[in-house]
Amino acid sequence: MSPTVARARTLSHEDRLTLVEHLDELRTRIIICIGTLVVAMSICFWQNNLLLDIADHPVPNSILDNGGLLTLGPAEAFTTTLTLSGYFALVLSLPIILYQLYAYILPAFSDAERRKITPLLFLAPVLFIAGVLFAYFVVMPPALQFLTNFNSGSFNNQLRAKDYYSFFATMLIVMGLIFEVPIFILAICRVGIVTPDQLAENRRFAIVGIAIVAALLPTLDPVTLILEMIPILLLYELSIVLARAFVPDPEDDEEFSEPSSE
Numbered sequence: 001m002s003p004t005v006a007r008a009r010t011l012s013h014e015d016r017l018t019l020v021e022h023l024d025e026l027r028t029r030i031i032i033c034i035g036t037l038v039v040a041m042s043i044c045f046w047q048n049n050l051l052l053d054i055a056d057h058p059v060p061n062s063i064l065d066n067g068g069l070l071t072l073g074p075a076e077a078f079t080t081t082l083t084l085s086g087y088f089a090l091v092l093s094l095p096i097i098l099y100q101l102y103a104y105i106l107p108a109f110s111d112a113e114r115r116k117i118t119p120l121l122f123l124a125p126v127l128f129i130a131g132v133l134f135a136y137f138v139v140m141p142p143a144l145q146f147l148t149n150f151n152s153g154s155f156n157n158q159l160r161a162k163d164y165y166s167f168f169a170t171m172l173i174v175m176g177l178i179f180e181v182p183i184f185i186l187a188i189c190r191v192g193i194v195t196p197d198q199l200a201e202n203r204r205f206a207i208v209g210i211a212i213v214a215a216l217l218p219t220l221d222p223v224t225l226i227l228e229m230i231p232i233l234l235l236y237e238l239s240i241v242l243a244r245a246f247v248p249d250p251e252d253d254e255e256f257s258e259p260s261s262e
Contacts, residue, residue: 029100036096040089048081051088055168058140059159060148069161080161087169091132094176095125120246124183131179134231135172143171143224174217178232185239186246196243199236206236 044051056064063069071077102121106114148157188194199206214228 026104029104033093033097033100036093037089040092041085044085044088044092045082048085051084052081055084055165058136058144058168059164060145063148063157063159066158069159069164071161076162080165083162084165084169087165087173091169091172091176094173095128098124098128098180120183120186124180127179127182128176131176131231132172134179135175139175139224139227140168140171142227146223171217175228178213178228179235181232181235182239182242185236186243189243190246196240199240199243203236207233210236 056069059069071080099121102124106118106121148159150157185194185199189196189199210229210232211225214225214232217224217228
C-alpha cells in the first residue's frame with residue numbers, strides 16, 4: 001500500500017483508469033469529505049454558543065422567555081450541544097461533499113457534455129445554501145409559531161432541546177436537498193428518462209407529487225405545507241427551463257456522440 005494518500009485528480013473523458021485506480025480516486029474523495037466534516041465539526045463545537053443562538057432564533061419568544069428549551073438528565077446539555085454541532089457541520093460540509101460527488105462522476109461525460117454540465121457544479125452548492133436559508137428564514141418561524149400555539153389552552157407547550165434541534169436540522173438539510181431538484185431533473189433528462197416537454201405536459205401530476213413530498217417533510221401544519229410547496233413548484237418550473245436550455249434535442253445529439261470534428 002502507498003504510504004501517502006493520493007490527492008484528488010482532475011480527470012478527462014479520455015482517461016482510462018483501472019478498477020483499482022477508480023477505487024483509489026473514490027477513496028481520496030471520501031477522505032476529503034470526512035476531513036471536511038471533521039474540520040467543520042471542530043469549528044462548530046468551538047462556536048457552539050453562537051450556533052445555539054442561531055438555532056434558537058426561530059423559537060417563539062413565549063417559550064424562550066419561559067425558561068428556554070428543556071433538557072432532561074445531567075448529560076443531555078452536553079450531548080445535545082454535540083449533536084447540534086454535528087448537524088451544523090453536516091450543513092456546512094454538504095456543498096463540498098456534493099461537489100466531490102459531481103467531480104467524481106464528471107469524467108464520465110465527454111468534453112461537449114462537460115461544457116454543459118460544469119456550470120451545474122457551481123449551481124448545486126448555491127441551490128443547497130438557498131434551500132437552507134429559505135427553511136431558516138421563511139419556513140421555521142411560522143411553523144414553530146403554529147405548532148407551539150396549537151391548542152395552547154389545553155396543553156402546556158414546551159420544547160425539549162434534543163427534539164427541537166433534531167427538527168431544526170432535519171428541516172434545513174431536507175430543504176437544502178430539495179432545492180437540488182433542478183440538478184436531479186437535468187440529470188434524468190440528460191440520460192433520456194424524460195424530456196422537458198413531458199415534464200411540462202405532466203405538470204398536474206408533478207403538483208400532486210410535490211404536495212405529497214411537502215407533507216412528508218418534518219411538519220404537517222398547513223402553513224408550513226404551503227410554504228414548502230411554493231419553492232418546490234418554482235424549482236420544478238425552473239428545472240423545465242434549464243432542461244430545455246441544457247439538454248439537446250435527440251436529433252441534435254450527434255455533437256455529443258462525436259469525439260472530435262475532423
